[in-house]
Amino acid sequence: MYSFEQVxxxxxxxxxxxxxxxxxxxxxxxxxxxxxxxxxICTLAQEPLLLVGRPGTAKSDLIVKFCxxxxxxxxEYFEYMLTKFTEPGEIIGPIDIEALKGGRYLRRVSGKMxxxxxxxxxxxxxxxxxILNTLLTMxxxxxxxxxxxxxxxxxxxxxxxTNDIPEFTELDALKDRFTLKVxxxxxxxHQFDALLxxxxxxxxxxxxxxxPWQGLAALEDFLKxxxxxxxxxxxxxxxxxxxxxxDRTRYFPDxxxxxxxxxxRTLEKEDGIExxxxxxxxxxxxxxxxxxxxxxxxxxxxxxxxxxxxxDRLQDFQAVREKVDKLLRL
Numbered sequence: 001m002y003s004f005e006q007v008x009x010x011x012x013x014x015x016x017x018x019x020x021x022x023x024x025x026x027x028x029x030x031x032x033x034x035x036x037x038x039x040x041i042c043t044l045a046q047e048p049l050l051l052v053g054r055p056g057t058a059k060s061d062l063i064v065k066f067c068x069x070x071x072x073x074x075x076e077y078f079e080y081m082l083t084k085f086t087e088p089g090e091i092i093g094p095i096d097i098e099a100l101k102g103g104r105y106l107r108r109v110s111g112k113m114x115x116x117x118x119x120x121x122x123x124x125x126x127x128x129x130x131i132l133n134t135l136l137t138m139x140x141x142x143x144x145x146x147x148x149x150x151x152x153x154x155x156x157x158x159x160x161x162t163n164d165i166p167e168f169t170e171l172d173a174l175k176d177r178f179t180l181k182v183x184x185x186x187x188x189x190h191q192f193d194a195l196l197x198x199x200x201x202x203x204x205x206x207x208x209x210x211x212p213w214q215g216l217a218a219l220e221d222f223l224k225x226x227x228x229x230x231x232x233x234x235x236x237x238x239x240x241x242x243x244x245x246x247d248r249t250r251y252f253p254d255x256x257x258x259x260x261x262x263x264x265r266t267l268e269k270e271d272g273i274e275x276x277x278x279x280x281x282x283x284x285x286x287x288x289x290x291x292x293x294x295x296x297x298x299x300x301x302x303x304x305x306x307x308x309x310x311x312d313r314l315q316d317f318q319a320v321r322e323k324v325d326k327l328l329r330l
Contacts, residue, residue, distance in 0.1 A: 004231040007224045014221045021216040030187045030194045045289040048158040053184035059161040063120045071215040078116030082127045104147045114153045124160035139177045179282040180309040252299045263327050
């Protein structure tokens with residue numbers, strides 16, 4: 001494990017690598033820059049990200065290429081498409097029969113979600129109640145149960161994808177775990193030539209098993225930067241409240257912080273966008289992560305653009321985006 005002092009000397013080089021990854025990965029897609037930016041920000045903050053869009057809008061390809069760019073080791077990446085028939089054993093491992101004979105309820109987790117550092121769950125809202133309970137525990141508390149005992153998972157980042165966001169109350173808790181949600185839209189109508197050119201190039205890479213985007217950065221780069229950023233945020237005071245106040249005083253100017261509060265109040269009052277207490281805290285950390293990664297630390301009104309991505313309903317996405325941009329004058 002590395003220390004704050006060790007990471008301090010590497011911060012600029014790490015940030016350069018991650019920002020180079022952003023630019024390079026964008027060159028393989030058409031109009032997906034904002035999604036890639038969110039993927040990078042959320043991975044730094046270790047906050048789940050949901051990609052929403054119709055089939056064929058590159059949701060899976062974005063996530064897969066991003067993970068390949070990090071050059072993950074075997075077992076560090078887990079991908080699965082959920083259905084209403086998916087059983088918990090398919091994602092967290094089957095019951096160990098030999099252990100069960102001895103009276104222990106253990107799962108064989110090798111190659112499954114508990115051991116993966118980055119997880120991609122496609123069609124995440126098609127999961128049944130048994131899967132939902134398992135996912136909520138793993139996402140929120142980063143643990144699962146072996147023989148009745150809480151056991152930590154290795155997961156640092158979760159990507160979810162869905163064609164739509166169902167409006168079922170039983171899914172509200174899962175939706176709330178995704179602080180940010182972004183739509184991946186079709187670009188064919190206005191970027192036909194570019195789509196064809198880049199799509200054919202990517203198909204050729206796949207045919208020849210080539211991955212020129214591989215190894216652009218490492219997951220460890222994100223983990224080191226998170227340690228550095230978390231330490232900065234804690235050094236503002238001896239207790240958590242003082243620490244946050246100290247961090248805000250140094251990196252979150254009063255006028256920008258007031259704007260942050262005003263935008264949230266306006267969205268709640270005028271658009272019915274509910275933001276839980278938990279989500280406010282996560283948004284603060286995500287905004288700080290964006291500012292730190294993109295331009296060194298102090299939050300600007302542009303960093304508040306992350307508030308575009310907080311709605312839970314797909315039909316609110318465009319209206320909230322326009323409202324936030326208007327309030328921020330972007």
